[in-house]
Amino acid sequence: METRELVIIGGGSAGMAAAISAYDQGIRDILILERGPFLGGILNQCIHNGFGLTYFKEELTGPEFLTRFVNETKKRGIEYKLNCNVTSLSRDKVVSYISQEGAKQIQAKAIIMATGCYERNAGAIGIPGERPAGVITAGQAQLYLNEYGYLVGKKVFILGSGDIGLIMARRMTLEGAKVLGVAEIMPYSNGLNRNIQQCLIDFDIPLYLSHTVSKIIGKGKLEAIEISKVDEKMRPIPGTERRFECDTLMLSIGLIPNNDLLDNIGVSVSSTRGSKVNEHMETEIPGVFSCGNVLHVHDLVDYVVEEGKVAGLGAAKYLQGQLPTHENVLYTKAGEGIGYVVPSCIDLANAEDKVQLKFRVRKPRKDVYVEYRLGDKVLRRMLKPAIIPSEMEIISLDKKLLEGEGELTVSLVEKEAK
């Protein structure tokens, strides 16, 4: 069986960033396995701009952003294989993959998962009504349009105010389709503020907050949808139905980590539906790392590549024997008002001087303190004038602060309660 120091599964932005960082730490025997015909993953179909503002301090399109990473990957001579589908992993790090060249297995010393995410779809949420053609996820509509050159419909309604849906509302409008509206089940929008402005408000597309699609109508092809206002438990309120005749219902209702390979071998899962990792993005299997959208769904690719670099550095350290057995592990916890915290634990023996936490709030809040607590001890409290679920929060804490008993809890505290 072929052996490799480091196998990276997925050649998107997370995978390439991880490869580059591992290489720069001195690892030379690296192989990226990418299922698509190009490196870059989903960015290949994201032809709009807005990428790279944080990382490169300039505004790039998806293909421009990925090209920079492809160039860096190629410059280092990092090996990659395209059109390869990894079919399984084993806990002792055998990677099985298949391509037109054959079905092969590699014994890896370290593995980085960078397999991205997939879209939540109509089946997953079971929208009431029929199941005709014309109900499509926003990313799939984007794929048809940007990679194949076809429009999926003329009269479009969008469910969910996730960023891909907003981007597609603008894109479909520019292509001549009529976007009738966007329904969002929450009382606030779920996309980035700049996308609400640039993709909906600028094009006079109405946003129906606290509304959902309560019925899909049409036998072969979508004919109409019905939207309803929802109550506080997000159930449609009878009598509030509104009908829209349309041929397309585009869904932008969330992304889910594509974590099958690790799920199938029973690696512990966190509330993000990605694996539980430590501060080096290492899972419970020593030498197996996870980063990017397969770990937790990010709003900006800039943060994905930062996380890929952390995983790449971690894998390099692991291969160089610098991640000794796990001792003195500190667990993190999502407290009041917090949806999740990544990483799930911090390995204090191995951690760098600064430890980064990423988290999202459950719902929009104004004038709250974000509190970091170790056991009962408050480490830090920061006032946030406004904080929203669609924007991931990142904070660095001094490792020195983290010595002590108990879990590291992130929570929101009302201003008055201080």
Add this chain to the structure above:
Amino acid sequence: MLLFGKTFVKNPCLFAALKKNLFSLRNNPSHRFINLSQKTIIEPHMEDIIIIGGGAVGAFIARNLSRYDCDVLVIEKENDVGDATSMANSAIVHSGYDPVPGTKKARFNVEGNRMFPLLSEELDVEFEPCGSLTLATEESQLPMLEELYKRGQENGVPVEILTPEQVLALEPNVTKDVKGALRCPTAGIINPFTLVAHAFENAIDNGVKLHLGEEVKDIHNLGDRFEVITSKGAYQAKMVINAAGVASEQIAKMIEDVPWSIHARKGEYFVLDHFAPNFVNHVLFPLPSEKGKGVLVTHTTSGNYLVGPSSEWVDDKDDTSTDSPTLEAVRASALTMVPNIPFRQQIRTFAGLRSTPSTHDFIIEPSKAAPNFINVAGIESPGLVSSPAIGKYVAEELVAPKLGLKEKANYNPRVRKYVCVHKLSQEGKERLVAENPHFGEMICNCEKISLGEIEDVLSRSLPALTIKAIKKRTRAGFGKCQGGFCQPKVLFLLAKKLGVSPMEVLYDREGSEILDKESK
């Protein structure tokens, strides 16, 4: 064997027919196509037998008739076989403990069940004889369990009663409140999509003709023969078999005013992802009631889990919509048997219609007014498991003696073997991909379906004309992303195969195109 794509390219008249009524299949070269102001008219050709309906029942009647020297034409109104009741059900090979002894349901269920081991091998269909458990969750239900035990014995079905400890040893996820269960080791699960498709493929390989996307509008009894008028033409046949599912009452009434009726009873389901093997190992039933067998929990042949069905009468025989209150009740009911079903693994909800007869039993009999017109109607549960036995009975007892049919010497009961890449061993995969690299190119990532497998389906005698047909044959698009990544690849493969524009490729029915126009 005439491939659809080739037919298309060679026959310009068919092109017009396709433009008008996309994807109708004509694989009988004896038909003459006349193109009159965009309408295709076919000169009547005398068939021995016309079967109306391309579901499981039609499939097995056709397959059994293909053993004989006769002309058989199957007419199906949808663009694929097995596209209604046969596609949207619990996919259970029932053991037969439940039907009232002496009924047709009891007879054909038990007979059908015994046919599945051989049938699944001949037709290369996934079948698991995993057994079923019918659970009593309250003390008061135990006498009914005894009742079912006796009924099972009367029907000739192996049955045993298990203690709560025995049940929990077999099924640790069942409620700890379980009071006992009836175990039927001969129950099983089947892939309902390939069961129907492969039966038709086998029938076509043995000479049966199939017309898809063609609806029967009227039937005239001409005394010594029938004339069947469809949405696309007219045909004549010595015998007609009505296997039209929920529409069978309507078809029967084209011949005579039958004393029975067929009502549509809807069942709604959840499909869960293959999140873990062995979450449940048997088909788990609650105790049956007047409304049917109740909400079951089972794994499927693809390792998914199925929870359902509901039972609701509907007036519209095309109403396969789902609704939240019904699914909520299904969920609640299932949780009483298996309290920790992870519903967040849901990847799909669906509904199917049962053809429930007013007679409470299958109707399998010649029409009184026209003895050569045979109704095979009201095939509700246990219809899927019964269909092979019904097909055999109809062919051998009701048709062959009447028409004096002779068995063919060259009948082949087997379909060409299917390849399933992800089920092969590492060595098996290596060998296969070395032989044909297309088996190494994954199209559907969730279900691990390769280009080679899709090409294989497209090369078969049974046409796959729609995205849904390919989904049903191969499982491409059946996974958790529901075709999000693979549908475009399937769509373009299909366009190429059919020789049509990508914008003409249908998801399912007429008008169900996925793509609207080219971008600017």
